[in-house]
Amino acid sequence: MMSTLSFSSGLLGRQLSAAALALASCGTLQAQTLTIAAYPAVDSIAKSAATEWKKKHPGADIKIVSRSFADHHTAMTTALSTTSNLPDVMVLEVGYVARFAENGGLQDLSQAPFDIKAHQAKFVPYAFKQATASTGAVVAVPTDIGPGTLLYRADLLKKAGITESQLTSSWDNYVKAGVQIKAQTNAYLMPHARDMKDIIIRSNLQAGEGLYFDNKGKPLINTPRFERAFSLAREVRTQKLDGKINAWSTEWTEGFKRGQIATQMSGAWLAGHLNNWIAPQTKGLWRAAQLPEKSWASWGGSFYAIPKGAAHKPLAWDFIQMMTMQADLQLKAFKAEDAFPALQAVHKDAFMDQPIEFLGGQKARLLWREAAQKTTAIDVHKLDPIAEEIVNTELDKVLDQGKDIRQALQDAQSLLERRARRS
CATH class of the missing domain: 3.40.190.10 (Periplasmic binding protein-like II)
Incomplete structure (x- = not known):
């Protein structure tokens, strides 16, 4: 070699x-x-x-x-x-x-x-x-x-009586496992419900679809893909499975150190950050898995x-x-x-x-190599950053103010269409 x-x-x-x-x-x-x-x-x-x-x-x-x-x-x-x-x-x-x-x-x-x-x-x-x-x-x-991966605390799953397959077989089962983890360990399933939305909108894209726009520049917000993402994120918040913690904040890093966060969806590089500076004292407690429903993402x-x-x-x-x-x-x-x-x-x-x-002797790079090969490219659009901001604003209204999901998606779609026409 x-x-x-x-x-x-x-x-x-x-x-x-x-x-x-x-x-x-x-x-x-x-x-x-x-x-x-x-x-x-x-x-x-x-x-x-x-x-x-x-x-x-x-x-x-x-x-x-x-x-x-x-x-x-x-x-x-x-x-x-x-x-x-x-x-x-x-x-x-x-x-x-x-x-x-x-x-x-x-x-x-x-x-x-x-x-x-x-x-x-x-x-x-x-x-x-x-x-x-x-x-x-x-x-x-x-x-x-x-390469996208699901990092999880093996010790917390064991305490909660949850297996990796229960965690990863489907997104619905992932949320159900989170309910049991919270009840048995008081740890959050994820830092922020927005994390759920971020992965679901990147899953199962069809040919000609980008993250927020199709190949003709039409926004794709008011679609079943985004409706499922918003619905699962709302379920996470309703069940109190997230700590409302933003990535890279002090609270975020402290949550990893103190065992308050049971899972994190991220790129494979996060395992290195956890080991090198975020939470080296948790060595041996973490494991890596493919994302639920084999949702290949980066x-x-x-x-x-x-x-x-x-x-x-x-x-x-x-x-x-x-x-x-x-x-x-x-x-x-x-x-x-x-x-x-x-x-x-x-x-x-x-x-x-x-x-x-750090991952308990797991050969996790083989998982990440598989994810790298199976992840498909997502077409990009110059308004993607604006679209992300609009979508996140509407999701916050759903999570924090109880706004109807379909209305939130329609409002985001309309606003993005106006921005696209002006660009």
Whole structure:
């Protein structure tokens, strides 16, 4: 297996070296500084690869600008809109890729000399699709992904007399199990009822459907998919199975530490966060499972993109190829930062078979690999962030004010239709 990885790395290394020589022969390499803008933990991954990149590009330097997740994307939004202070490479979370792609500020990597489509088969299919704009332009390259998983506290389930199959056989049984868990352990089934809505609307999408819009730009809010999502979320709230806790809040992290949250639907990366900094003292108590009803979904994922106004595009492209297509670096990032690789060659590595101590010795990466392969790409729309805000506002009215679900969906549909007509 390692020979396969080494061959791929060697081949790419020769390609990059050739590119470096070409640049040097043109006299463009000397005294150039490649600027990378990133957020944690992609910044750490980039820093760890900087030495190798410099060896491939003698005479060039590399500068990594790191900001918090929110500050980074705010800065990138400003940079693209003003075409000032642009980095050569910007890291983007998947939720921002579509937004920036539709605004036209990112380089189309499907065109020469990049020709990223020649490498499409190397990546997890849904991740590559996430970087493809409605025009067919490919504006970014995936580096890590977030296969959807259900993390649960095995000790709390045992105390409540609940098995994993009871938890995952259906969404209705998941809620029923939550009632028993709450009664026997006083732990919440999930942090927030909104989590239920978020997964259900991502399940069982039909051809031509995006999350909020169809392929003709028509909103899809007032549909059975959203009605089921709202109904299950309301059931969670009615049964007092959620703590009304927002993700990434202090209350959220404390809930994990104190055993007040029995399950969390998320990307596979959350297991690493729990182990590394959120709740390391809970090692051995957690397990991973596929989502109920085999609802394949993804949470998050990081991409490398080149702004159209970047100053050093050849160097930027060499860096992106190294970080996304060099198997040994992808594996290194996987081991160090739990960054589940978008590069499919790494999925064959023996590391996938190793038990995870934090998850009680479970070989959970095999579950996540299966989820990565079975997750289908969801078509994106530039108004998705606005649609999410509108839907969440109406869900809050249902959960907190008792608003009728069908009326809430109709109101959200009407508002989104008006916004779509103005865009």
